[in-house]
Amino acid sequence: MGCDGRVSGLLRRNLQPTLTYWSVxxxxxxxxxxxxxxxxxxxxxxxxxxxQISWVxxxxxxxxxxxxxxxxVFKRTLAQxxxxxxxxxxxxxxxxxxxxFCRDVKVLASVMALAGxxxxxxxxxxxxxxxxxxxxxxxxFLQLPVPMAxxxxxxxxxxxxxxxxxxxxxxADELALETQPPEKEDVSSLPPKFQQHPGHxxxxxCCQRKNFRGAPYSFFxxxxxxxxxxxxxxxLTGAYSAFVYSYAVExxxxxxxxxxxxxxxxxxxxxxxxxxxxxxxxSRVKPATMVLINVxxxxxxxxxxxxxxxxxxxxxxxxASLGLFLSSTFPSMLAYTEDTLQYRxxxxxxxxxxxxxxxxxxxxxxxxxxxAQGSYSFLVCGVIFGCLAFTFYILLLFFHxxxxxxxxxxxxxxxxxxESSECYQR
Numbered sequence: 001m002g003c004d005g006r007v008s009g010l011l012r013r014n015l016q017p018t019l020t021y022w023s024v025x026x027x028x029x030x031x032x033x034x035x036x037x038x039x040x041x042x043x044x045x046x047x048x049x050x051x052q053i054s055w056v057x058x059x060x061x062x063x064x065x066x067x068x069x070x071x072x073v074f075k076r077t078l079a080q081x082x083x084x085x086x087x088x089x090x091x092x093x094x095x096x097x098x099x100x101f102c103r104d105v106k107v108l109a110s111v112m113a114l115a116g117x118x119x120x121x122x123x124x125x126x127x128x129x130x131x132x133x134x135x136x137x138x139x140x141f142l143q144l145p146v147p148m149a150x151x152x153x154x155x156x157x158x159x160x161x162x163x164x165x166x167x168x169x170x171x172a173d174e175l176a177l178e179t180q181p182p183e184k185e186d187v188s189s190l191p192p193k194f195q196q197h198p199g200h201x202x203x204x205x206c207c208q209r210k211n212f213r214g215a216p217y218s219f220f221x222x223x224x225x226x227x228x229x230x231x232x233x234x235x236l237t238g239a240y241s242a243f244v245y246s247y248a249v250e251x252x253x254x255x256x257x258x259x260x261x262x263x264x265x266x267x268x269x270x271x272x273x274x275x276x277x278x279x280x281x282x283s284r285v286k287p288a289t290m291v292l293i294n295v296x297x298x299x300x301x302x303x304x305x306x307x308x309x310x311x312x313x314x315x316x317x318x319x320a321s322l323g324l325f326l327s328s329t330f331p332s333m334l335a336y337t338e339d340t341l342q343y344r345x346x347x348x349x350x351x352x353x354x355x356x357x358x359x360x361x362x363x364x365x366x367x368x369x370x371x372a373q374g375s376y377s378f379l380v381c382g383v384i385f386g387c388l389a390f391t392f393y394i395l396l397l398f399f400h401x402x403x404x405x406x407x408x409x410x411x412x413x414x415x416x417x418x419e420s421s422e423c424y425q426r
Contacts, residue, residue: 014133021126024085027092028122029268031060031115035242040257048105050246054367057242059109060116061360067120068352074125081125088118120356128348131338218403223346225396226337227354229295232389233329234355235362236298236382241267242363243370243378244319250375252310263319270320274327282328287336288397290328295390297325302382309379330355340400 011018035042035057043053067088074084095115102108241264247253248260282290301321308314330351337347362385369377 010134017133018130020082021085021130024089024122024126027089028119030096031092031112031119032238032241035060035112039242039246042108045100046103046105046108050367050371052105054364056105056109056112057238057363057367058360060112060119061238061356061363063113063116064120064123065116065353065356065360067117068124068356069120069349070117071121071124071352072128072349074121081129084121084125088121091115091118120352123356124349124352127334127352131334131348135338216402216404218399219341221399222337222340222396222403223350225392225399226333226347227350228392229291229389229396230330230333230351230355231358232362232385232392233295233298233326233333233358235358236385236389237271237326238359239362239366240319240322240382243366246370247375247378248312248315252375253312253315255312255315263316266316267319267323270323271327274324275331277324278328278332282332282335287332287339288400290332291336291393294325294327294329294332295386295393298322298329299383299386299390301325302379302386306379306383309376340403 039053042048042056043050046053071084074080092115095111095118098111099108102111244263244267245260248255248263249257278290301318305314305318334348334351337351341347362381366378366381369381
């Protein structure tokens with residue numbers, strides 16, 4: 001069977017659980033998307049300054065990080081994973097019902113902190129389950145969760161809505177399908193694709209596993225450099241969506257408030273488009289190649305925006321381009337790293353945690369620099385962080401070359417017992 005037919009077969013066999021995991025990202029996406037275009041309205045509502053309102057971003061991203069690290073606790077059984085996703089989606093719904101009544105920036109920061117915890121749990125648990133189901137083919141199925149951005153495209157600048165509560169769609173037996181062995185079955189007798197790997201532990205248990213003591217240095221270097229790439233790229237995604245509106249209405253561009261309000265919509269719209277386009281592409285192109293193209297594209301886009309910083313047309317074109325290049329970076333990096341480590345590391349948890357730290361730190365950093373140095377510094381920060389992402393990615397490729405357990409070995413392919421080599425020949 002060809003690669004496309006096999007991938008289609010996998011989706012048909014796991015359609016209902018896959019749609020369930022994708023659906024929870026709508027709540028996640030709403031939290032990510034709404035802060036940028038409502039920034040000035042929230043400042044007015046809470047009577048706060050730009051540095052003060054930046055703490056709302058910080059509190060959300062800090063708790064997203066904590067939620068990502070703690071999300072692995074709920075993956076031990078399928079029922080726990082589903083309950084965690086349902087509870088997180090419901091919590092986000094309640095948060096958006098409360099936001100219009102927050103008149104103090106501290107109260108708003110506390111409410112968004114709760115949303116951040118739920119977001120982190122969704123990010124870790126849903127991605128972990130998708131990787132567990134599809135393993136070497138996960139790059140295809142990790143692309144789509146950002147239709148979440150469609151929710152933002154349907155909103156207005158001053159619209160703060162409460163999304164509907166996501167029902168619990170599946171029972172544990174229905175969702176298990178072929179992805180989980182029976183609890184009492186001897187796991188050692190199962191094929192490796194059904195065995196539990198240490199890569200799906202939470203952050204704390206990952207760090208405490210004694211069998212990692214003999215791992216080569218490249219094993220840890222791959223975790224670190226991959227997390228640093230996402231630290232930069234996800235941080236850029238959060239910072240750009242949060243402050244592109246404020247950048248556009250400032251001098252020298254002085255774009256009207258109505259026109260500037262389209263920029264976050266354009267950015268998230270092209271992230272959604274990029275994810276959709278990446279679905280067929282990821283079945284033919286290696287995840288490593290996709291990440292390289294994305295990182296180079298991000299750097300080049302920021303350079304063009306910096307050169308033509310006085311041109312409004314280039315701002316809109318650059319925003320769309322940036323959304324395309326950033327769209328598939330996270331899922332491609334996750335699939336590439338898990339594949340490199342043969343699903344035995346802590347890649348999912350470490351990468352989600354690194355991305356969460358990046359969104360937390362870079363938004364605060366860019367907001368502080370923007371306030372102190374002016375609007376031009378917004379693009380300078382983008383160029384610097386993009387170049388750092390490219391540097392860390394080159395280091396990741398180097399450590400991959402040095403890693404002794406390359407998945408291209410024929411014996412490894414026989415052990416994995418998977419047909420994915422048709423798509424990912426090294």
